[in-house]
Amino acid sequence: MKNTKIVIALLAMQFLPMLVTGQKTTGTTPILAGFRDAVVQTEYGKVKGYIHNGIYTYKGIPYAQAERFMAPTKPDSWTDIRSSMAYGPVCPMMEPTTKVSDESEFVYHHDWGFPNEDCLRLNIWSSGTDAKKRPVMVWLHGGGYSAGSSQELPSYDGENLSKKGDVVVVSVNHRLNILGFLDLSEYGEKYKSSANVGMMDLVSALQWVKENIASFGGDPNNVTIFGQSGGGGKVVTLMNTPSAKGLFHKAIAESGVVGSFQDKAITKRVAAAVLDELGLQTAQIAEIQKISYEKLAAAGTKALQKVRAQLTTEGKPMAGGGWSPTLDGSFLPYQPSSPEALAISANVPLLIGSTKNEFVPSLSALRNGSSEDVKGFLQKKYGEKTDAYIAAVRKAYPADTKPTDLMDIDDRFRQGAVRYSNLKSATNTAPVYMYLFTWQSPVVDGYYKAIHCMEIAFAFNNISRCEEMTGGGKEAYALADKVSQSWINFARAGNPNHKGLPTWQKYTSANGATMILDNQCVEKYHHDKEFLEITAPKTL
Missing domain, CATH: 3.40.50.1820 (Alpha/Beta hydrolase fold, catalytic domain)
Incomplete structure (x- = not known):
């Protein structure tokens, strides 16, 4: 009898995980994250991700770098293997989320991430790092041009889509709100691109994909950009961007397009109002690099309110309602409805x-x-x-x-x-x-x-x-x-x-x-x- 009880106890211990989880054990490890697993060479150095359910996963890879309000440049190279297993920083938000509606938060289930201005990062999911040349799908997150990130919603995770379609899924963080769209072009040559650096970041991400995605099993000559809400607007904006031509070959816009780009006369007024709120004179423009993001964001919010009220009085609309791409004559030379803009992506x-x-x-x-x-x-x-x-x-x-x-x-x-x-x-x-x-x-x-x-x-x-x-x-x-x-x-x-x-x-x-x-x-x-x-x- 005593031996029987011992056998029963051992059997109970053996099957305890099944009783607790209600799932059968497969005998295999669903995740491989060793030092030699999922190591890939990029143009800038090696990155190490992990393999989950057969999908090679990489997170937080730097695709560019940038000083505040300046155009992005290529990232620095590194010599060691860079660990790329967790999401990178997200762009700070103008209004940090400290209070949410319980019910809607249950439905949407946001992941706000951790903010840092050094946020030019991308994530990759692929079923192989071979030379198969899989279609590439680059996801542009929602949140207008002011908020959001590549990890904000659980639906953004690319593993299941990659596995089902044998496609390479890429998602991107970039500069938003006042960091991505404050037009300081009146205050010096170094700021000439500042009105659209948030969109320039996305072009840099697509250039990174073109140069590196083959190492992750993707085809750089078969890239689809897709996005929802503000991400849909970004898709349409890129379709109107000359420097993005040839970097993607198909486009999906979900619940979002862009009606028109912001007029430069308005963006200059907003910039002047921001400097006024910050108490900066034109000669002090360099100080804007040192101001905390919180103070900068507060000034941006007040400046937008001030200019919006002025425009309402004048009977002039503000395209996009605030921070958004600007018709700057160079990066975005045409309005989306113009024949010249439509011609850029006519074959997409x-x-x-x-x-x-x-x-x-x-x-x-x-x-x-x-x-x-x-x-x-x-x-x-x-x-x-x-x-x-x-x-x-x-x-x-x-x-x-x-x-x-x-x-x-x-x-x-x-x-x-x-x-x-x-x-x-x-x-x-x-x-x-x-x-x-x-x-x-x-x-x-x-x-x-x-x-x-x-x-x-x-x-x-x-x-x-x-x-x-x-x-x-x-x-x-x-x-x-x-x-x-x-x-x-x-x-x-x-x-x-x-x-x-x-x-x-x-x-x-x-x-x-x-x-x-x-x-x-x-x-x-x-x-x-x-x-x-x-x-x-x-x-x-």
């Missing part, structure tokens, strides 16, 4: 779209609003067009039944995507494909619908990492399989079609072809034409 296939609900107005206004409440909300916004608006929404989305569904249809990002697609499809020699992500998340009683950022988890095949946003159900996994495959196929050959979807036709302004991404994916043609006409014009 474009996949573009948005989500059905984006910022979901009912979340903050009328979460459980009645039909009367919703109509009152709409009347304040659309006035005498309210009845026509309601009829247009019901025609476009006949399955919507909740009163708040009427007010939650995005009338901003969809407008921008359609306008830019009309321009590109009319001038591109390469195809344009349009999508609309309409899948409704079940989390928090379904209130978050197809909110801004919802589609990212599906594009990256990251449902398991984003259960708080997607619910993690079978429908989410099934749609993620279809969406991520489209993104992969587009990156590979410029065409998002695959057997899991109905035929996805090229977009033209005449056919309005839009792939509806939902539990049942269908292609529709001008399905929301009346809605777009009623809600236009809108600016991004």
